[in-house]
Amino acid sequence: MIRDFIKDLWLLFGRLFPFPTKPGLRRVGRPDRSSPVLVTCNFELTVRKVVQTLRRDAIDAWLLVAPTKGFNVWCAAGGGHFTTDTVVSIINTSGIDNMVDHRKLILPQLSATGVNIRALKKRTGWNPGFGPVDIKHLAAYLGRGKLKAEQEHRCVTFPLRDRLVMGTNLGFNSLLFLLLPMLVVSIWKSGLWWKSLPLLFVLAVLNTVLVFWLPGKPGVQKGFSLGLMVSALFVVVSQAVWGMGPWETMGWTGWVVFLSTYLGYDMPSWSPLWRADVKELVLGVKRTRVEVIPEQCIGCGLCTTVCPANVFEMDSSTKKSTVVNLDACQACGACIENCPKEAIESNFRAGICSCPTCTVINAAKSLGQPAYNQNEPVVDAADPAQCCDSGACDCQDEAAPDSHAESDELYRNGLTKVAVTHNKEPVLRVIDNISLDKTKEDS
Structure with a gap:
């Protein structure tokens, strides 16, 4: 009991820090083969709230808790920990395919910063969609039948x-x-x-x-x-x-x-309402710029679906999206990540947080780390513990190395062991006591 009290106290005051819970598939209520499949992060507090809300609203569901390193949905998506690869990995490792007859997947809307639903559908065969911003509106979302949230349930609030x-x-x-x-x-x-x-x-x-x-x-x-x-x-x-x-x-x-x-x-x-940009916070001048290229926009409306600030609106005359509320833009990058025609231009990098707290933490993390020579390739082996064996090695869940040249090649050793070769030079890494010593010629 004391342990739970300390945990609750930390979850109240220490939300800056990750607090992971075990990822995997969870049953909420008595789900059957037609029950909805939801995805969330593995931040302890978020999982608690999702489960409590589902039980309160008597919703039987399958809950996929994705491995987001203990960060909440929006921070994980913006920081590269809740991505398309993250969702692919939890689908492939959870066995959810065998639990349901349908292939409808409900993602938290704020994960749109890091999750591309077109790529996710192509890689998994599932039909993903973004639910409401707040889990408390999930019952209304499911009750509509078409799995489409009301517009007022798409916007973040700060009560x-x-x-x-x-x-x-x-x-x-x-x-x-x-x-x-x-x-x-x-x-x-x-x-x-x-x-x-x-x-x-x-x-x-x-x-x-x-x-x-x-x-x-x-x-x-x-x-x-x-x-x-x-x-x-x-x-x-x-x-x-x-x-x-x-x-x-x-x-x-x-x-x-x-x-x-x-x-x-x-x-x-x-x-959740303002972009945490240092210069904007100091000077009070809006630096964020985002615009829709009319010639490329196909009027799918996906940007209006994923935007948590009502920045976009569909023009009734042109049937295309247009920017109507730039001041509310938080530069989360969800619109850019999911636009199917790359019709949105901006002056910010999607998913990059420049808030004061993160700036200090990132600077502290970089202290003492070696500065690598750009002319010398830095080749790392993949982390098999995080490899989902999805078959697409553009992994952002750190199963694959952070970066490698276009001439690099990823190959599989056994079932789920992935390693990297670079410019035909031998690479030797030992992962889980398995020696990987390959070149491009023999890979």
Whole structure:
């Protein structure tokens, strides 16, 4: 019981970090051969919510928990952990083909950033479609019969309850980054770190809860606005109640403004509504550009289906898609990933998160890693534990190496062991005590 409490507490505050649960096929209720087949990530909290919702709505279903390294659906899709290959692997290894008579597959809509449903259908023979953004609307989605969500169920929202939860996460994770600097400063300013703890959490929650009403644009501007308001209140209270001196008051006022500005800068990365782009958050200028090429658009409407922000709309006169709400675009890349005619152009790289938190984490991960010479090929063996034996070695689930030249060749050793050869040079790697020593001539 204590273990479950600690797990629940971590899932409340530590959502920045992956929390994997075992991937595979799960029965929810009493599914039969005609029951729907759903796919989700293997983030513990997401799986819990999906199962709870299905049971609450009395939906008997087969649930495929894909190996997304413990990340939630949107983060996993944007980070390259919830991809077409990920879904192919869970289909091939779960045995779901033998459990149902149909071939309809329901994917979470936010996985569209990394999953191409045309490629998925071609590689598996299944007929995939994207369900609603929120699992709570699944019953309505299934009840329509045509497996097509209402447009209002296609858009992400940020209600008060979610803002409260994300505000606590913002405070907790900001504390992880700021605790060491605050401890160092406490050498000269005694007690700064523990006095700042409640202040940090209050400002984090206020930045998130009041985001729709604070003046300015999301990011630095809203955080700075809140900082000025809170610091003004602090000056009044410090003089009237605490009798604080002018210099100490000035120092704490500046600290309040700094903390609030920083938290406002990081807040959009904890919300589903704004693109977490550093320059946009600092300058307040929309840099995202996306447009539809009319000559290439075939009017399939898939971009309107996968977009979680209602950026696109079908033009009734031309029967083609058009951009109607660019300011809401979050640069998730779902439209680009799934457009069948490459009719969408943008100035961003799909699936790349540049939020402040991820920027710091990625920079920390790269420290101490060797810089490879581009003239020397770096050849790695595949990871057989992640190989799904799907037969298409464009794997993004890290079963195959991260990169290799066009002249590289992937071959199979046995049933599911994959290795790489490069430019006819021998490659020797040992995986699971199996020696792989091949060249292109003998592969």
